[in-house]
Amino acid sequence: MPNHSPFKQLSFPSIKSQQFELKDESTIPDGEALKVKEWEVGMFIDEVAASQGIKIRRRPPTGPPLHYVGPFEFRLQNEGNTPRNILEEIVWHKDVEVSKMKEKKPLPSLKKMLDNAPPARDFIGALKEANSRTGFPGLIAEVKKASPSRGVLREDFDPVQIAKAYEKGGAACLSVLTDEKYFQCPLLCKEFVLDAWQLFYARAKGADAILLIAAVLPDLDIKYMIKICKLLRLTALVEVHDEREMDRVLEIEGIELVGINNRDLGTFEVDLGNTKKLLEGERGEKIRQKGITVVGESGLFTPDDIAYVQDAGVQALLDYGDNGYWHRVEFNCILDP
Structure with missing residues (x-):
């Protein structure tokens, strides 16, 4: 009996080259289209990730960890089920969280919310304008209460007050x-x-940009999400940590904003030399040819730090504030969050 399934007839390489293409880029895919994409990712996510050097696993390989039954047994039974670093732990929790959120707010309801969302603002344009007007990198000031590396940054956390202060500053x-x-x-x-689904949710809530992490997402995921972002008028900030991730990202069409994170995912150590290394030579030339705006991320604590990454080719900064302060070079002052 012939097999009529289009998926079973495709070999892994053909799926790898075709799976995330949107046939009509002028329309937003429906829930069934997203389900097909998720099925394809689930089938080949490990192979795709391994081929691209991605070390962050999307979810535990054999399900949730078993109950603790003693050090020796636990180690044997759960070695593969234990997150290898903090980012992998976060991703595993996020995978479960998103699944639950999708059940509460399916895609059709998000599409209705999009009608009431405010118009998307020009994220990259705002960064370029600030850079042109001041001569310093445009600042993306972050509002957050805690970070994995530093813990709680401020107990009396008022995000609205902090955001207004950043905007005023x-x-x-x-x-x-x-x-x-x-x-x-x-x-x-x-x-x-x-x-x-998270892209639709972010736009429905009024976001103008979204973060895509190359250490987590295979190229095909990034390509697919870039197309969705363009349909939704969302700016995609694609974050890289090393040369291989940068090389992968530079081969993807449609990317306009790349962030270089100077923090090592495994050790949390910061090295600003990472930014300079990733913007030198052929990579730097390709970035300039493509007109990509580069955002410096992590380890920016002093004006000298900012001058260093600016000289390397950074036009914008994403200040995580992990040191507890926000550095505002433009006004030569420091805002205490």
Whole structure:
């Protein structure tokens, strides 16, 4: 009996080259289209990730860890089920969280919410304007209460007050985890994105930009999500950590904003030399030819740090504020969050 399934007839390489293409880029895919994409990712995510050097696993390989039954047994039974670093732990939790959120707010309901979302603001334009006007990198000031590396940054956390202070202080854009309140600055929804559903959710909540992490997402996921972002008028900030991730990203069409994170994912150590290394030579030339705006991320604590990454080719900064302060070069002052 002939097999009529289009998926079973495709070999892994053909799926790898075709799986995330949108046939009509002028329309937003429906829920069934996203389900097909998720099925394809689930079938080949490990192979795709391994081929691209991605070390962050999307979910535990054999399901959730078993109950603790003693050190020796636990280690044997759960070695593969234990997150290898903090980012992998976050991704595993996020995978479960997103699945639950999708059940509560399926894609059709998000599409209805899009009708009431405010128009998307020009995220990259705001960064370029600030850079041109001041001669310094445009600042994406981040609003957050805690970080994996530093813990709680401020107990009396008032995100609205902090965001207004950043905006008043001259931040070009804001990076937030939740954006129930709207400001004049374009908003980056800083999230661990694993699923295209999150893009719809972010835009429906008023986000103007979204973060895509190359250490987590295979190229085909990034390509697919870039196309969805363009349909939704979302700016995609694609984050890289090393040469291989940068090389992967530079081969993807449609990317306009790349962030270089100077923090090592395994050790949390910061090296600003990472930015310079990734912007030298042929990579730097390709970035300039493509007109990509580069954002410096992590380890920016002093004006000298900012001058260093600016000289390397950075036009914008995403200040995570892990040291507890925000550095505003434009006004030569420091804002205490």
